[in-house]
Amino acid sequence: MTMERPGVLEGAVAPVENSKLFGHREAEAFLAQSYRSGKGHHxxxxxxxxxxxxxxxxxxxxxxxxxxxEPAEAPEHLGDPDPASLVTRQLASGASHNLLHLARPVDEKTGRAKGAITVDEVRRAGKFFGQTSGTGNWRIVIIDPADDLNRNAANAILKILEEPPRRSLFLVLTHAPGKLLPTIRSRCLPLRLKPLEPEPMRLALAHLGFDLTGPNAEGIIAAASGSVSEALKLINYGGLDIAAAFEDVLAGQGPAVRKQVHKLADILSAKDSETIYDFFSSLFMGRVMRLAREAAIAGDIGRAERFATLSGSLTERLTLSEAYNLDRKQTILSLLDDLKDAL
Known part of the structure; x- marks a missing residue:
């Protein structure tokens, strides 16, 4: 039975319950063989x-x-989790004493995830390792993602990584490794996963029950850029319409486009619009960075610097807007005005 999990997109399966993985065979093989050798990194x-x-x-x-x-007795390949096994059932129910999943905690008042993984969450790892394992099994901590660690939490994790307990394993996830403390990166073995190719994307979405054979199929695959979560936002959250409206706003001029801007801002600032707002923020920042990159490739250094500076400014404003709960519609209007001015 699938549990309701905060933060899991509509149509998705929580990673702990997902029985299939597509497109990362080399990474799976590396992990399995590294572990079996007994020389895997902690x-x-x-x-x-x-x-x-x-x-x-x-x-x-x-x-x-x-x-x-026991590493030497482990299979050479990662197989699909056995839904009937005790380990799988304990992991799926959150009842395993050998695994700790650190993520942004849910605010009990709002039901939404808080803005960061705090040091209080990391202290759970200290208690976790302080408990005696009745089975003598491994203790595994998944940090999901480490990008969400605030400064104090990151420093607390670093102390544990510097002196890892015996038979401990840290799986540290990151969307943007450059944002992590260099000292954390230096104590980890990097394993880079690439965006999914079109065929693994189709298989992953088919596994979730989506048959991409309609007229929008190729557009969804292209716009998702190898990310299943982005595809779900396009399919289930109106992402295709938001992306089209964004293009119309950037291309338009005069009073008519001002109405489009306000309509788009109203949709993105409506109640329960967190997912689509995050989608738009990523879409927006991706466009600015792409404009900077294209200008640099074309040799227009002045234009490239202008968009690079704008990217930094916009990122800071988005962060402040979320941190201080500023009026989201005004933030969106301001961002779109600045981008159109830069164009």
């Missing part, structure tokens, strides 16, 4: 864009390790 930094399977891979590997606690 901390693995799983890098890559959001929504491509990093968390699913982490839970899949954790299941493998906990199911085969």
């Amino acid at each position: 901390a693995i930094l799983i890098e890559g864009p959001e929504g491509i399977g990093k968390a699913t891979l982490a839970f899949r590997f954790a299941n493998h390790v906990l199911s085969h606690p």
Whole structure:
């Protein structure tokens, strides 16, 4: 039975419950063989864009390790989790004493995830390792993602990574490794996952029950950029319409486009619009960065610097807007005005 999990997109399966992984066979083989050799690293930094399977891979590997606690006796490949096994059932229900999943905690008042993984959450890892394992099995911590660690939490994790307990394993997920403390990165073995190719994308979406054979299929695959979560936002959250409206706003001029801007801002600032607002923020920042990159390639250094500076400014304003709960519609209007001015 699938549990309701905060933060899981409509149509998605929580990574801990996902029985299939598509498009990352080399990474799976590396983890299985590294573990079986008995020389695996105690901390693995799983890098890559959001929504491509990093968390699913982490839970899949954790299941493998906990199911085969002696490396030399483990299979050479990661298999699909056995839904009937005790390990799989304990992981799916959150009842495993050998795995700790650190993510942004849910605010009990709002039901939404808080803005960061705090030091209080990391202290749970200290208690986790302080408990005696009745089975003598591995202790695994999944940090999902480490990008969400605030400064104090990151420093607390660093202390544990510097002196890891015996038979401990850290699976550290990151969408943007450059944002992590260099000292955390230096203590982890990097494992880079690439965005999914079109065929693994189709298989992953088919596994979730989506048959991409309609007129929008190719557009969804292209716009999702190898991310299953982005595809779900396009399919289930009106992402295709938002992307089209965004293009119309950028291309338009005069009073008519002003109405389009306000309509788009109203949709993105409506109640319960968190997912589509995050989608738009990523779409927006991706466009600015692409404009900077294209200008640099064309040799227009002045234009490239202008968009690069704008990117930094916009990122800061989005962060402040969320941190101080500023009026979201005004933030969106301001961002669109600045981008149109820069264009």
